[in-house]
Structure formats: structure tokens, C-alpha cells
Amino acid sequence: MSDNTLDELRTAVAERRLPAPAVRRxxxxxxxxxxxxxxxxxxxxxxxxxxxxxSVAVHATFTAGSFEPLLRAALVGAGLAPAIEHGEYGTFDLTLATAALTADVVTLLLDAAYFLPRDWSADLETLEKHVEARLAEFRGLLAGARERTSALLVLHTVPLTSEVRDAFISVRARAGVARLWCELNASLLRLVEEDPQVVTVDLVGALAEAPVPVRDARLHRYGDMPYTDGALLVLAGQVRRVVQAKRGLSRKVLALDLDNTLWGGVVGEVGAQGVQLGGLYPGNCYLELQRTARRLRDQGVILVLASKNDPQVVEEALTGHPEVLLRPDAFSVSAVNWSAKAGNLRDAARSLGLSTDAFVFMDDSDFERGHVAGELPEVALVPANGDPAYLVGALLRDGWFDVMALTETDRRRPELYRTRALRSDFATGFGSSEEYLAELGIGVEIAPATGFTVARLAQLAARTNQFNLTGIRFDEAETAAMSADPGHLVASIAVADRFGDDGIVGAVWVDRRAGAWKVLNLVLSCRVLGRGVELAIAGWLLRTARDGGAGTVEGRFTRSPKNGVAADFWTRAGFTQAGDGEVFAFDLSDAFPDLPEWITLRERSDD
Known part of the structure; x- marks a missing residue:
């Protein structure tokens, strides 16, 4: 980061805009x-x-020092406009016990002293009892705070200082205190499994690989600042990844170069048998990157191949080289040609039905990355040049693909997007779109949210930008609470056709406490747009509301930079514009519009 970067930040603040993409990177x-x-x-x-x-609130058991500006810079780097507030020093427990905690995210900063007695003895059994009691008190405070807020609570594992560990001169006792502290951190991490509103990041693990000192003894004694700025920056990065995932800014696509990225050497020059892959260094580095990309694909990341090469040579290497792990069918789209990579990425995005801001592009060439940055600044760039030993770290370090929870639909996403290409091929030869849609055999299943589907619905709310009617991103805790409330209706929408099951691709949140049902939000994955699914949902909603005794159904459309595709949804569904222009209503005494005749609608009850 240079002085020019700081000048751009000043300009961005003055012009009330995010800094340029290169500066955010x-x-x-x-x-x-x-x-x-x-x-x-x-x-x-x-x-x-x-x-x-x-909005982020920061509450610490110590003097937080520079954490606020470090977190702000990290969040702006992720493309967010953060408003950060911090609690007063010495009020941590009081805040958890009594405050309303109105921010979107509440970050709780912990240090070892919070769990240790002020004047502890080298009696391991006594120390263990105190730490366990303090942990129980903290869990109670956390549970009470959880009942008073809908915020996401983010905390972290706590490093044990050498002053505590090395004060035990018995080797066995020193191992015992280390075990005690590992169990404390394990308990903090286990909170994630117990409550979807709590996230614990592993600061201890992150610091183990960070080239920064964790603690400055003088700052600690002088100002109750147990962490250095370097350690706080590591923590800010971990919190940024959580907030980024919560706000639905995770990327879906990893576009990969081949030469000197997925293997060493230029295949067009050395041939398929001459590339460096597997065996000893550096071939083992490229093999590990392929393993990592395969693991990402297994978790739902869509792989795209983007290589300037002769297609026949690449095909020979991908299919014939015994060490290749990413065979041709691992890629949902392959762009192997001599065209500009920025254009190939645009075409890949169009083929997948995604925006290019869902892409991460990894390439060893400064020129190629620079060209993509100039043409598609919204694409995240990962350099693959330099020592190949650092390839995996470069890809994973920034957490571009993080999500709050992994669902079965995520795991199936790469194959789901491959079927888009099959549908495109199938579409040729039909006289009309209606004929094509009828032959697809589309089935739509609508079901009340359950404990098994709440995480997926919250993920859709966070990550759907195009067909997102109001932009309200209900998280997992809010979705679960509404699904259990008789005054609300939360439903999942699943779609299948002759090419396979797309799984849950949509969700609707409805306030049904009055005679006029109000649709709080409706989201639908872009991969099923153009099939009439949204109109089938509207028809189901009208019938359900009438059967529930409602007189009208109201919906809203709040425009965003990305949801123009949904702008005419309510009028296409037969609703009439009313109120302030964002509100649309349907009188349930009127005749209902016809459902798309090519769609079979199935409704599953919550019995």
C-alpha cells in the first residue's frame, strides 16, 4: 500500500463512494x-x-487500541461501507448483561486475563476450576445477550501467554495448563454448533501462521493492550471474512489459468509429458493447488478453465497426464483459445447465468491479471506468479468463497451449472419458448421452512442479488424465528426438470398477522429465471393467502443496482401498483391469473 493509495482513500471519502477496486484489493x-x-x-x-x-459494534475485555480502524479498512476492502461503534472500557460484562446490541454484527474481543483469576497460583486444579467457572459465566452472559438481539455475535479463540504457561516449572503441569487452554478454546469454538447466531473465529490458529508478534509486554502493562497491531489486523481479517459471508459477498466461481498455475511450464512448448506436476518440488506445489481447487469444487465452488492455448494440446494433458486431478469434467465452463481472457470470463459468466462479480481469477501473468483488472475490475484477482510453494496460500488467504453455512445445494452447485449448458443445447430446434419449456417438464415444490432448510434459505437471502425484491437479508436466526411464528410464513422453493434437480433455489418471507398479507421478501436464484417459476410462486402465494382468510396480498419492490430483472415481477403476476410506488397489491376477490401451464406445482405441508 502506497501514499497514492491513501490519497485515493481521501478522494473516495470526499466523493462519498467506495475506493476504486484496485485500492480495495x-x-x-x-x-x-x-x-x-x-x-x-x-x-x-x-x-x-x-x-x-x-453496522458493527466492538466490545472488548481490554483496551481495543487500533482494532476499530483496522477493521474499518478491512471491511472497506471487502466492498462494504461500515459504521463501527465501540463500547466503553471496563463495561464488557455489563454490556452483555444489559445492552440491546442493535448493530448487524457484534464483535466480542477476549483476552487471557478475562478467564484467569487476577492473582492465580501454580495449582493446576484450582486454576482449572476458575477457568471453567469463568467460561460458564461468559456463556450465560452470551445467552442473555442472544435473547435481546438479532445481531450476529462474533468472538474468537484466545492465545495463552508465555507468562502463564512458563510459570509452571513442572513439564507435566505445563502440558496440563496447555491442555486446559485448548479445552477453553474448544468450548468457544463449540458455541458455533450450538447457536447459529454465534460465530467463533480461530484467532489462535491464524496467529500461528502470521509473521507478527502477538504481544508487546510493555503495551500490555502500560495500557492493558494484550495484542499488537499486527495481531489485531489478523483478527480484523478473520472478522472481515465472517461479515463478508453474512452480507452475501462471497464469490461462486474460480477461474483458473493452466500454464505455471495448475502445472509448471508451458504445455504448448514442452508437451503434455513435459509439464511439472506431482513428484518433488515444484511439481508437488501445482498438484497441491489442484487438490485445493478440487476441495473447493466439492464444496460448491464452480471451476472455470481460462487458458490461452491450443485446445487439442490442453485436452491431451488434462485427459492423459496421470497426475492431473482436474479432468475436463471438473470445469463447468472451459475457455481454451487465444482470445482475451477478459472476454472469455464475460462469456463464461453469461453461460453460467452469473455476474462477473461472482468470479475469482487466478493467473501467473501480470499482463493477464492487469488486463482483466482494467476490463472487469469487479473480478477478484489472485496472483500465481512467484514461488509455487505459496500458490495454495494465495488462493485461500482472503476467504473469497466463505459462506456462513454449507448446504447440500452448495455441494451440488458445480454439477447444477453444468446442466445449464445441456439445457442450452436442448433448446435448439423448438418453434417457441413455450414448446421448449413444456418439454423440460418443470416441477416446482413449495414447502414450509424446516430446521433442515433454514440455513439454505438464509444463504439465499444473503447471496441473491438479481431476483431479490426488497434486499432484506434475513439471516439464519431471523429466518428460524419467523418460521416458528404463526404470524409469519417462510417457505422454500425447489425446482427440478428433465435434466435434474436444482434443489432449493428460492425463498419467501411473509407477514400474515393481518388481513393483508405482506411479502417481506422473495428471492430466486438466477439459474432458474426465464422458466416462469416466479409466476408459479405468485400464484401459490395468492391461493395460500385466500385460504388463510386474507383479503389482499401486498408486495414491495425496492430497486438496487443489480435487481432490475425483477422490476416488473409484481405487475406480471397481476398486482397493481399502489402507495409510494414501491408497493403492489392484489385484491383476493379478483380473478386469479393463470399459472404457467408448463409448470407442475407441488405443495408440501408442514405436518
């Missing part, structure tokens, strides 16, 4: 705590009108 990838601290302070007045806003 610099913020997202920076490990320079001093510059990030300065950047965060410059961004304190940012009121970006072109970015999703997020």
Missing part, C-alpha cells in the same frame, strides 16, 4: 498494520452510497 490483501491503521482512520468519515452498509 490492496486493503483486502494488506498485512501492513501501520498503513492499514492509517487507512482505517482516513476512512472514518466514509459514507459510500455505492456499497452495502453494515
Amino acid at each position: 490492496a486493503l483486502a490483501g494488506s498485512a501492513e498494520a501501520a498503513l492499514m491503521r492509517k487507512a482505517g482512520r482516513l476512512l472514518a468519515g466514509l459514507e459510500a452510497e455505492n456499497a452495502p452498509a453494515v
